[in-house]
Amino acid sequence: MLRNREFRQFAILFFLMAFVTVIFGFVINLAAGILAIVCAVAFGTAFFGFTKNRYKSIAKLSDQIDLVLHNANRMEIDELDEGELSILHSEITKMTLRIREQNDALKKEKQHLADSLADIAHQLRTPLTSANLILSLLANNPDENQRKAFVRETEDLLVRMDWLITSLLKLSRLDAGIVVFQSQQIDVRNLICAALRPFLIPMELHDITIQTDVPEGVMIQGDSGWLSEAIQNILKNCMESTGDNGKIEIIFGDTPLFSEITIHDSGEGFEKEDLPCLFERFYRGKSSNATGYGIGLALCKMIITRQGGTITAKNHSQGGAIFVIRFLK
Structure with a gap:
């Protein structure tokens, strides 16, 4: 206690006041002097005992805080009965609970980062191994002729690796929250045309028919560049699914509650067990014929949901897969 400057100052002031009071008491008479001494001793003893108990409680609280800070298995502080210290205990308990939540979140983020790095390394290792072999x-x-074929295959692998790295960078930017989406009116027909443009030649080479049903002048709110990226990832998935001589339909629908874009392909659709996991990062499906890296649909969902939309995927009743993008009005 004596290390506390305020306590030392109060003790000196108390002894000075007690000394002066006792002197005045003896000046009046002997009984007044003795009464002043008794009162000063009683008050001083009571105050010293009360302050000592307070310091013990504070020291106990300090020791428990130290245990919390240096022992990951202890995150609780014993209850205190005193008024101000009880309030302090309550606030510190809230702080420890917050620390526990942040600690758990950091552990999950650390594990997620480790898993993501392992997945990325695996995804990059496969095309690299193939490229080295070729x-x-x-x-x-x-x-x-074979050398030309090998060169074309190597170029294809490099293109796929470039797409994978670019997509991973986009995902990391979205995860870090550094992407600022623009909110503007977008002409849906122009959006679909921009998304289709990179695929027109591949679709022609594979005899894939594209059919669109988008009225003129319909608008949605969002970032045209990123939404075009999302739709392109869906189209890429549809092209891989439908194969040669396939068909892809893009239809726009409008209701008082929402606007929606549906994309339907004529492929084989999804395996039943794959449906709940389609938009999970690095999920490639149970099928042995599954291609891709499990990045495109995860990126697509993140782009759409970050702009207030929703995306679902299921098997169409007439065959093939259907993706539905909705934006509330």
Whole structure:
């Protein structure tokens, strides 16, 4: 207690006041002096005992806080009965609960980061291994036609790796919250045309028919660049699913509650067990024929949900898969 400057100042002031009071008491008479001494001793003893107990409670609280700070398994502080200290205990308990929540969140984020890094390494290792194998075959193969085929296959692998790295960078930017979406009126027909533009030649080469039913002048609110990116990821998935001589339909619907864009392909649809996990990151499906990296649909969902929309996917009653993007009005 004596290390507390305020307590020392109060003790000195108390002894000075007590001394002066006792002197005045003896000046009046002997009984007044003795009464002053008794009162000063009683008050001083009571105050010292009360202050000592307070310091013990504070020291106990301090020790428990120290345990919380240095022991991950202890996150609780014993209850205190005193008024101000009880209020302090309540506030510190709230703080420890908050620390526990943040600690749990950090552990989950750390585990998620470790899992993501492992998935990314695995996703990149596969095309890299294939590219190394092709390059070794290319170096030892004198046949010009086969060498050209190997070069084309290597270029395809490099394109896929470039898409994967670009998509991962976009996901990391969205995760970090550094992407600012623009909110503006978007002409849906122009949006669909912009999303389709990179796929027109591949669709023609694979005889994939594209059919759109989007009225003129219909508008939605959002960021046209990012929404175009999301739709392109869906179209890429549909093209891989439908294969040669397939068909993709894009239809716009409008109700008093929401506007929606549906994309339907003529492929084989989804396996039943894959439906709940379609938009999970790095999920590639149970099918042995599954291609891709499990990035496109996860990126698509993040883009749409961050702009207040929803996206669902299911098997169409007439066959194939159907994606539904909705924006509330």
